[in-house]
Amino acid sequence: MKSFRGKVAVITGAASGMGRELALQLAEEGAKLSLCDYDPTGLDATAEKARALGAEVHTKVVNVGEREQLLAYADEVVEHYGTVNLLFNNAGIAHHEPIETTSFKDYDRVMDINFWGVVNGTKAFLPALIASGDAHIVNTSSLFGLLAVGGQSAYNASKFGVRGFTEALRIEMLSSGHNVGVSCVHPGGIKTAIARNATVAEGKDQAGTAELFDKYLARTEASDAARTILNGVKRNRGRVLVGMDAKIIDVLVRAGGSAYERVNAFVDKQLNKRM
Numbered sequence: 001m002k003s004f005r006g007k008v009a010v011i012t013g014a015a016s017g018m019g020r021e022l023a024l025q026l027a028e029e030g031a032k033l034s035l036c037d038y039d040p041t042g043l044d045a046t047a048e049k050a051r052a053l054g055a056e057v058h059t060k061v062v063n064v065g066e067r068e069q070l071l072a073y074a075d076e077v078v079e080h081y082g083t084v085n086l087l088f089n090n091a092g093i094a095h096h097e098p099i100e101t102t103s104f105k106d107y108d109r110v111m112d113i114n115f116w117g118v119v120n121g122t123k124a125f126l127p128a129l130i131a132s133g134d135a136h137i138v139n140t141s142s143l144f145g146l147l148a149v150g151g152q153s154a155y156n157a158s159k160f161g162v163r164g165f166t167e168a169l170r171i172e173m174l175s176s177g178h179n180v181g182v183s184c185v186h187p188g189g190i191k192t193a194i195a196r197n198a199t200v201a202e203g204k205d206q207a208g209t210a211e212l213f214d215k216y217l218a219r220t221e222a223s224d225a226a227r228t229i230l231n232g233v234k235r236n237r238g239r240v241l242v243g244m245d246a247k248i249i250d251v252l253v254r255a256g257g258s259a260y261e262r263v264n265a266f267v268d269k270q271l272n273k274r275m
Contacts, residue, residue: 001136001181002234005030005061008081012121013091015042018140018190020030020125022088026202027055034063034077034084037091046092049105065092065112065119074124077199086233089118089139092158099153107154114158119165136181136233139147139166143246144190147253150267170238180237183229186250189241190225219243228252 001007005260011024015037023033027050040061056078062069064261077084078159095106118139129135145159146150163184164174170182220243229241232240241247253260 001030001134001236004086006032007085007134008032008034009085009086009088009265010034010036010121010125011088011090012036012117015039015177016046018187018222018225018229019088019090020046020236021222022229023055023057024053025223025226025230026086026172027051027053030055031086032056032081034058034060035118036060036073037063038063051183052226054073060203061210062090064117065109067116070117070120070124074128077125078079078128083132084125085119085132087125087129087135087137088229089121089137091117092142092165094152096151097152097154098151101170107157111158111161114155115161115165118162122165122169124159126180130178133179134224135179136236137154137166137169138183138185138229138233139169140185140187142214143167143186143249145184145186146246146250149264151184164247167238181233183232183237183240184242185229185242186233186246187220187225188241188245188247189219190242192223219245226271230248 004026009031011023011033013017014035019037023035023046026033033050033055035043035047035057036059043061047059050057058077060073060076062073064070070176074144078086091113093110095102095110098189122137122139129137137163141162142155144156145163150158160161166182166184173180174180225242228242229240241250
């Protein structure tokens with residue numbers, strides 16, 4: 001897919017961050033948009049900005065972790081536009097807490113949005129994407145889908161799951177002959193609200209955790225991340241690494257194998273002293 005002009009693009013998690021930037025850049029390239037998010041205020045703001053750029057925009061307040069909502073949303077989008085060409089399963093949440101104290105409820109909540117949201121979106125829209133004859137699916141994993149980090153077991157599990165699911169999907173689309181490209185996106189530290197909106201262990205400093213992320217890890221602007229993702233779609237890349245940190249980590253993990261775990265254990269110990 002070398003051009004997005006006239007294509008119908010569905011974006012989950014479109015109320016802010018990378019989702020909003022993807023919507024605006026696709027609008028500038030002439031795409032028709034269907035945007036969804038759980039945050040109606042942010043969703044309306046994104047839609048207004050996209051319409052100001054000349055895009056046709058359809059919106060829906062959806063919780064991607066609720067399968068029936070996504071299935072109904074997919075039917076609504078197809079009825080509205082008649083087809084779907086692009087799907088960006090972008091919605092995500094974070095939770096920081098050691099495995100010992102992380103509740104099953106917290107695991108369920110993170111997996112429902114980060115993993116099942118991707119599965120739900122893919123399954124809901126795949127028939128329409130295949131039928132379009134010219135489609136691409138973009139699933140957002142993470143830098144934490146390349147390596148594990150202490151205190152991020154729920155997030156790691158969800159993002160490694162997205163990676164495995166997406167790579168299997170790409171294999172199936174290639175072997176089936178369907179004209180559906182598939183990309184798995186691994187953003188590094190992106191300047192979005194995900195750290196500020198993350199939940200943490202009881203008694204921990206949520207604001208301090210977010211400040212550390214924003215200060216030391218969030219090195220890439222959301223607009224730059226969106227541009228990298230869209231370039232990856234145009235080049236039909238199976239894996240899209242966003243940010244120099246993601247590229248470096250990918251090389252180090254491939255080269256060093258499990259050796260990175262001891263390094264991360266030391267870093268985790270130092271961070272716990274500051275939180």
